[in-house]
Amino acid sequence: MALIVQKYGGTSVGNIERIKNVARRVANTFNENNRVVVVLSAMSGETNKLVGYANEVSEFPVSREYDMIISTGEQVTIGLLALALNEMGYRAKSFLGHQVPIVTDSQFGSARIESIGGEKIMRELKDGVIAVVAGFQGVDSDGNITTLGRGGSDTTAVALAAALKADLCEIYTDVEGVYTTDPNICQDARKLKKISYDEMLEMASLGAKVLQTRSVEFAKKYEVPVMVRSSFNDAPGTLVCKEDAEMEKVVVSGVTYNKDEAKISVLRVPDRPGIAAKLFRPLTEAGINVDMIVQNISHDAHTDLTFTVSKSEFKRALKLVKETAGEIEAKDVVGDPNIAKVSIVGAGMRSHAGIASKMFEVMSKEGINIQMISTSEIKISCVVDVKYTELAVRVLHEAFGLAGEVAEETE
Ligand code: ADP
Numbered sequence: 001m002a003l004i005v006q007k008y009g010g011t012s013v014g015n016i017e018r019i020k021n022v023a024r025r026v027a028n029t030f031n032e033n034n035r036v037v038v039v040l041s042a043m044s045g046e047t048n049k050l051v052g053y054a055n056e057v058s059e060f061p062v063s064r065e066y067d068m069i070i071s072t073g074e075q076v077t078i079g080l081l082a083l084a085l086n087e088m089g090y091r092a093k094s095f096l097g098h099q100v101p102i103v104t105d106s107q108f109g110s111a112r113i114e115s116i117g118g119e120k121i122m123r124e125l126k127d128g129v130i131a132v133v134a135g136f137q138g139v140d141s142d143g144n145i146t147t148l149g150r151g152g153s154d155t156t157a158v159a160l161a162a163a164l165k166a167d168l169c170e171i172y173t174d175v176e177g178v179y180t181t182d183p184n185i186c187q188d189a190r191k192l193k194k195i196s197y198d199e200m201l202e203m204a205s206l207g208a209k210v211l212q213t214r215s216v217e218f219a220k221k222y223e224v225p226v227m228v229r230s231s232f233n234d235a236p237g238t239l240v241c242k243e244d245a246e247m248e249k250v251v252v253s254g255v256t257y258n259k260d261e262a263k264i265s266v267l268r269v270p271d272r273p274g275i276a277a278k279l280f281r282p283l284t285e286a287g288i289n290v291d292m293i294v295q296n297i298s299h300d301a302h303t304d305l306t307f308t309v310s311k312s313e314f315k316r317a318l319k320l321v322k323e324t325a326g327e328i329e330a331k332d333v334v335g336d337p338n339i340a341k342v343s344i345v346g347a348g349m350r351s352h353a354g355i356a357s358k359m360f361e362v363m364s365k366e367g368i369n370i371q372m373i374s375t376s377e378i379k380i381s382c383v384v385d386v387k388y389t390e391l392a393v394r395v396l397h398e399a400f401g402l403a404g405e406v407a408e409e410t411e
Pocket residue numbers: 008009010011012041151172173174175177178179180181182183184207208209210211254
């Protein structure tokens with residue numbers, strides 16, 4: 001008997017009819033002699049609505065209460081699915097994060113899973129029960145409800161699959177798998193049959209929100225095979241797995257974009273040891289992640305420092321940096337939320353030269369100004385004006401032959 005964890009995203013449980021559709025799919029898997037654990041998101045739009053409520057009451061909501069509010073969408077969907085399965089004659093029970101328990105640290109809003117107690121769920125499964133678990137939420141060691149960051153239900157699913165030693169973790173969503181780029185903005189995007197954990201990790205962290213980055217970290221660490229598929233048809237999906245020789249042949253396997261970033265520049269910072277540490281310390285203490293950092297060459301003992309943070313943390317970060325800038329006698333701080341990061345990703349970049357210059361040429365031909373650049377072994381990212389995002393993605397997708405030859409290799 002196999003143990004399968006299935007996660008259904010917001011669109012897949014977006015209304016009662018869709019929840020009944022999910023119940024039928026879960027029942028089919030159960031009837032094929034499997035033990036089934038289901039992880040659900042809130043109905044699509046619901047978490048945004050809850051975030052909106054919190055922001056109407058407070059510009060900078062107290063993080064404990066924020067999580068208390070935004071974690072509630074999942075409670076509704078798990079109850080409804082368990083009810084639908086019971087109506088169909090199956091035994092199903094819903095569980096909130098603390099009932100499993102899924103124990104996290106106390107970093108409200110982006111908590112990390114520390115441990116999962118799988119005993120209760122295993123007992124239920126052995127008893128013939130279908131377990132339906134709320135995604136996105138956990139509990140800290142003081143009993144406070146925490147959330148795992150937006151898109152966090154993917155991480156709940158993969159972490160549960162690892163803890164329960166499941167045979168497979170299926171992520172059901174509104175597209176048929178992982179594509180060479182977001183199929184909703186590029187019609188030529190091609191579905192990949194397989195993608196390595198490392199490439200998926202880069203794609204996810206660079207904006208391909210089809211999987212939350214932390215879910216891929218878990219999948220890689222515990223070698224959980226993850227299948228991304230559609231909940232609306234039976235088309236074969238994309239397997240996220242260990243890299244094989246075939247994958248290395250592909251130079252660029254995907255193009256991603258992230259509009260959820262904002263840029264902060266600190267102008268005319270005195271160029272002396274300890275300044276960067278002083279600027280970034282308050283951000284770290286506030287739990288704000290800094291992504292790209294660029295420091296210009298120093299002129300008359302002063303330099304400019306530019307970095308990016310996520311849009312949701314922009315206001316908070318700007319306020320903190322302005323405070324520190326006064327202390328270190330920087331001339332000014334300017335923020336720009338109208339940016340996007342466009343990236344190309346591929347395991348084959350390790351062994352191929354000239355990829356970066358080709359990327360820059362393609363962008364310059366379209367008159368797209370590159371504001372910041374960062375690279376790693378298997379990716380190159382450029383920050384551009386947000387209005388060029390779609391254009392940049394399409395021309396890069398085309399220039400690196402993703403709709404044609406690469407996709408054929410992976411078919
Ligand atoms: P869910 O609610 O099921 O978790 P998400 O909206 O979080 O769904 O993720 C699915 C979306 O990810 C797709 O609708 C698609 O627009 C987007 N996406 C971005 N990049 C990619 C990619 N490379 N492959 C597939 N989907 C992608």
